[in-house]
Amino acid sequence: MSSHQINLIVNGVAHEVLVPANRTLAQLLREDLGLTGTKQGCGEGDCGSCTVLLDGEPVNSCLVLALQAHGHKVLTIEGLSQGRELHPIQQAFVEQGAVQCGFCTPGMILSAKALLDKTKRPSQEQIRKALSGNLCRCTGYQKIVEAVSEASRRLSRERS
Amino acid sequence: MAAKYDVLGSRAPRLDAPDKATGRARFADDLNLPGQLYGALLQSPHAHALIKRIDASRAKRLKGVKAVLTGQDLPNILYGVSPARYDEEVLARDKVRHVGDDVAAVAAVDLETALEALSLIEVEYEPLPAVLSVEQALAEDAPIIHELFPNNLCAEVHQEFGDVAAAFAKCDLIRGGRMVNKMQDGAFLEPNACIAEFDQRGNLTLYSSTQSVHYVQRTVAMVLGLNMSQVRVVKPYVGGGFGPKAAATPLELNACFLAQRTGRPVKMGYTREQVFLFSRARHQFFHEMKIGVAKDGTMLALEHRCTLDGGAYSSFGIATVYYAGSLLGGPYKLPNMKYDGYRVFTNKPACGAQRGHGGVIARALFEQQLDLIARELGMDPIALRLKNIMQAGDVTCNDLNMSSLGMRECLEAVQGGSGWSGKRGRLSRGRGIGMASGFFVSGAGYPIYRSDTYHATVTVKVQEDGGGVKVLTGAAEIGQGSDTTMAMIAAETLGIPLSDVRVESGDTDLGIDLGAYSSRTTLMTGHATKEAAEDAREQILQALAEELGVVRGRLSVKRGRVKIAGKPVDIGPLRARYLKEHRGWTDQPTGKELSFREAARVAYLRRGTIVGTGKYKPPVLGGKYKGAAVGTSPAYGCSAQVAEVSVDLETGQVFVENITDAHDCGQAINRTSVEAQMEGSVSMGLGEALFEEVKFDANGRVLNPSLGEYHIPTIMDMPQMKCIVVESNEPNGPYGAKEVGEGAIMPTIPAILNAVYDATGAVIDELPLTPERVLAAIKKASQNKKGGRRKG
Numbered sequence: 001m002s003s004h005q006i007n008l009i010v011n012g013v014a015h016e017v018l019v020p021a022n023r024t025l026a027q028l029l030r031e032d033l034g035l036t037g038t039k040q041g042c043g044e045g046d047c048g049s050c051t052v053l054l055d056g057e058p059v060n061s062c063l064v065l066a067l068q069a070h071g072h073k074v075l076t077i078e079g080l081s082q083g084r085e086l087h088p089i090q091q092a093f094v095e096q097g098a099v100q101c102g103f104c105t106p107g108m109i110l111s112a113k114a115l116l117d118k119t120k121r122p123s124q125e126q127i128r129k130a131l132s133g134n135l136c137r138c139t140g141y142q143k144i145v146e147a148v149s150e151a152s153r154r155l156s157r158e159r160s
Numbered sequence: 161m162a163a164k165y166d167v168l169g170s171r172a173p174r175l176d177a178p179d180k181a182t183g184r185a186r187f188a189d190d191l192n193l194p195g196q197l198y199g200a201l202l203q204s205p206h207a208h209a210l211i212k213r214i215d216a217s218r219a220k221r222l223k224g225v226k227a228v229l230t231g232q233d234l235p236n237i238l239y240g241v242s243p244a245r246y247d248e249e250v251l252a253r254d255k256v257r258h259v260g261d262d263v264a265a266v267a268a269v270d271l272e273t274a275l276e277a278l279s280l281i282e283v284e285y286e287p288l289p290a291v292l293s294v295e296q297a298l299a300e301d302a303p304i305i306h307e308l309f310p311n312n313l314c315a316e317v318h319q320e321f322g323d324v325a326a327a328f329a330k331c332d333l334i335r336g337g338r339m340v341n342k343m344q345d346g347a348f349l350e351p352n353a354c355i356a357e358f359d360q361r362g363n364l365t366l367y368s369s370t371q372s373v374h375y376v377q378r379t380v381a382m383v384l385g386l387n388m389s390q391v392r393v394v395k396p397y398v399g400g401g402f403g404p405k406a407a408a409t410p411l412e413l414n415a416c417f418l419a420q421r422t423g424r425p426v427k428m429g430y431t432r433e434q435v436f437l438f439s440r441a442r443h444q445f446f447h448e449m450k451i452g453v454a455k456d457g458t459m460l461a462l463e464h465r466c467t468l469d470g471g472a473y474s475s476f477g478i479a480t481v482y483y484a485g486s487l488l489g490g491p492y493k494l495p496n497m498k499y500d501g502y503r504v505f506t507n508k509p510a511c512g513a514q515r516g517h518g519g520v521i522a523r524a525l526f527e528q529q530l531d532l533i534a535r536e537l538g539m540d541p542i543a544l545r546l547k548n549i550m551q552a553g554d555v556t557c558n559d560l561n562m563s564s565l566g567m568r569e570c571l572e573a574v575q576g577g578s579g580w581s582g583k584r585g586r587l588s589r590g591r592g593i594g595m596a597s598g599f600f601v602s603g604a605g606y607p608i609y610r611s612d613t614y615h616a617t618v619t620v621k622v623q624e625d626g627g628g629v630k631v632l633t634g635a636a637e638i639g640q641g642s643d644t645t646m647a648m649i650a651a652e653t654l655g656i657p658l659s660d661v662r663v664e665s666g667d668t669d670l671g672i673d674l675g676a677y678s679s680r681t682t683l684m685t686g687h688a689t690k691e692a693a694e695d696a697r698e699q700i701l702q703a704l705a706e707e708l709g710v711v712r713g714r715l716s717v718k719r720g721r722v723k724i725a726g727k728p729v730d731i732g733p734l735r736a737r738y739l740k741e742h743r744g745w746t747d748q749p750t751g752k753e754l755s756f757r758e759a760a761r762v763a764y765l766r767r768g769t770i771v772g773t774g775k776y777k778p779p780v781l782g783g784k785y786k787g788a789a790v791g792t793s794p795a796y797g798c799s800a801q802v803a804e805v806s807v808d809l810e811t812g813q814v815f816v817e818n819i820t821d822a823h824d825c826g827q828a829i830n831r832t833s834v835e836a837q838m839e840g841s842v843s844m845g846l847g848e849a850l851f852e853e854v855k856f857d858a859n860g861r862v863l864n865p866s867l868g869e870y871h872i873p874t875i876m877d878m879p880q881m882k883c884i885v886v887e888s889n890e891p892n893g894p895y896g897a898k899e900v901g902e903g904a905i906m907p908t909i910p911a912i913l914n915a916v917y918d919a920t921g922a923v924i925d926e927l928p929l930t931p932e933r934v935l936a937a938i939k940k941a942s943q944n945k946k947g948g949r950r951k952g
């Protein structure tokens with residue numbers, strides 16, 4: 001397998017990495033960069049646990065080749081909080097009880113981030129649509145929807 | 161009214177949530193050890209075949225391969241869940257029994273090499289006729305799957321309580337029906353993963369995504385021929401279990417053997433497809449029943465029979481076949497009950513325990529039939545149930561003791577909460593409202609192996625600086641929130657803030673705990689935690705009493721402050737001593753009262769490290785009959801749900817529009833977590849009702865082994881849920897608490913079925929409610945329309 005030099009920015013940090021052509025972005029993040037907050041639940045793009053933001057857009061990192069991230073910006077769950085300070089979406093997930101086993105949580109939060117970056121005060125329907133690619137077996141999703149709603153209120157307050 | 165508790169009953173955020181929301185929380189696959197090898201499993205492509213020959217020589221010669229194991233390389237030992245039915249091999253020796261049965265294991269320097277090595281192993285199979293249905297398995301000339309079980313019968317149960325025949329003779333109305341579901345998958349988001357490592361002295365540490373470190377430790381020790389004390393099993397955070405992760409897996413056992421052979425850590429994980437092939441999830445149940453009532457709706461008799469498609473191994477199935485009978489003992493007064501259960505082997509992945517273990521389909525059919533009875537008697541379905549429910553103090557015909565039972569409160573809560581009276585009978589055709597009740601154990605009364613072991617032992621270690629305590633437990637936090645529950649119980653008992661409590665859990669070195677199954681942890685580990693915290697509190701206050709020269713009885717701790725009853729006591733010398741010890745520190749204690757920290761520090765200075773211990777074993781429970789061990793529990797949870805649906809009468813598609821759910825969990829320890837369990841239960845029940853089905857082809861291969869083709873509820877499928885927490889006071893629970901994790905799933909399927917009937921007039925006896933099935937049932941119902949009772 002031929003290897004290629006790629007450059008990408010992960011959570012604001014520039015990385016230069018040598019990757020085999022068949023390496024996925026999920027593998028690069030988890031195994032080469034040690035960013036294990038990105039979870040892998042299926043490896044086939046069904047569950048959304050591996051969701052990261054590629055130039056602000058949510059992608060299943062198990063379906064993106066590392067090579068495709070060359071020259072792009074990646075945001076993983078580790079890049080969202082500022083030190084001990086949780087991002088308002090993370091804070092809302094914690095307070096609303098939207099976290100159970102936690103395996104889907106990083107992907108859920110990043111899908112929510114992509115939504116709230118574009119839509120300041122989304123409706124329930126918009127929230128559900130934006131998170132429809134992220135499966136959760138624990139929560140029944142209700143507290144997740146409530147958390148995203150709550151986060152949007154907080155973010156709007158912060159901005160005003 | 162002043163709050164009864166300082167910590168319990170609150171909505172405290174979970175202890176693990178911040179780490180999980182930031183990606184810090186580590187799951188098994190996130191762990192890596194220096195020098196680790198990667199393991200992989202070769203699995204059978206045949207549902208039923210003899211292994212004639214295995215040639216692994218080419219795999220062994222591949223560069224980077226460190227070990228190749230086949231059944232012949234391992235001790236000839238059977239294991240499983242229930243010792244009376246050990247029927248599994250770590251690697252098949254002579255025969256494979258389902259597609260996905262494990263045949264060989266490889267450890268190599270990386271996963272690619274391990275997978276390449278698997279492709280070099282030659283296995284010569286002699287295919288046997290596969291048994292893929294219950295009918296085939298029970299046919300006279302059926303191929304035998306296990307020599308140990310002629311007739312392919314894994315277990316059978318025959319129970320009768322009261323005199324069923326005599327009771328039926330007195331009934332005014334008898335009606336019956338059948339219900340069949342499909343094999344379900346656990347579909348937890350985290351595929352099983354583990355790493356095994358031996359030290360130089362032969363001691364093993366296994367990190368694994370499991371629901372029970374204790375059962376895994378016991379099985380690993382038995383199979384590898386080690387003492388249990390040589391085996392440490394550690395559970396990192398687990399990405400959901402729901403039952404299928406409650407026992408040792410071939411993945412774990414192979415990782416241990418490979419680590420032993422190679423002397424290096426071995427990491428292994430199931431792919432999503434392998435999760436489906438391992439299964440251990442919900443059985444397919446073929447349930448039939450007959451219920452008899454008096455004309456005023458009083459239930460008099462139940463006769464039911466269930467055949468379970470068990471798949472290739474026993475797993476938890478012996479408990480499943482008993483639960484399918486015993487859990488109908490409640491929550492109604494039912495004086496006569498007869499049950500015949502059969503669990504049958506087939507050449508499919510083995511089924512086991514899944515949320516609502518054994519009881520879900522029995523409950524679905526029973527509650528559906530109650531609705532039909534109510535209709536025939538012209539009664540409101542809630543009124544029929546209210547007429548028959550038990551209350552605290554009642555004992556069922558199969559000796560289950562209702563030490564608390566908020567069934568009436570649950571029914572009234574959903575009746576009011578759903579606007580039942582304004583909707584029932586008033587919705588247009590195609591829209592419907594239905595309800596059902598539920599009932600479940602709060603912890604299995606007995607371990608899965610025969611033993612007088614404690615079910616939980618807990619240690620509360622008071623930190624030597626006095627600044628907090630650590631709860632040490634083997635209990636398994638698998639997402640349900642048990643770490644937070646134990647921390648809250650410890651904080652309440654010690655009289656300190658939740659922030660002063662840390663929890664170490666899921667490690668066999670920390671104590672005995674049977675694990676996260678049968679909705680046992682809050683009650684059982686909770687008891688042990690409370691006792692350990694009380695022990696620590698007594699030691700601290702006794703030491704403080706000695707120090708202050710007062711009697712122990714005058715001292716208590718509340719919200720982190722020491723209260724001294726009676727006349728004032730000079731705390732000055734003790735305070736001065738503490739301050740002197742902490743010169744330069746910025747958070748010195750102030751105020752007229754001693755802090756817990758000062759008290760705990762002085763206790764350490766007088767006595768050394770303060771360690772409180774607690775333990776729990778259920779009291780002797782009722783039932784002397786065969787099988788009484790399955791169903792008896794120290795307490796029972798109960799629930800009621802109302803579902804509103806709309807059915808597209810042209811396509812047969814069912815939409816669940818909202819659910820009103822009430823559950824009696826005793827004292828709620830963490831209100832948010834109680835609701836979270838209720839909402840999650842509804843979601844799993846809704847999935848089973850509407851979509852979920854593991855499908856097989858004619859050769860026993862799973863057709864849909866992915867989360868794309870096996871449909872669990874997405875966020876688009878889930879309706880708004882209104883959860884009402886009903887709190888009784890359970891005398892056998894710590895602070896009155898009992899289960900919520902599984903009981904809450906019980907009413908979901910029948911509430912939906914009853915709502916669909918209300919919407920369409922169709923009685924549906926097969927799940928899931930696919931559009932084709934619903935449409936066919938609607939057509940059939942309109943053909944059989946009797947007396948024009950239906951609306952529209």
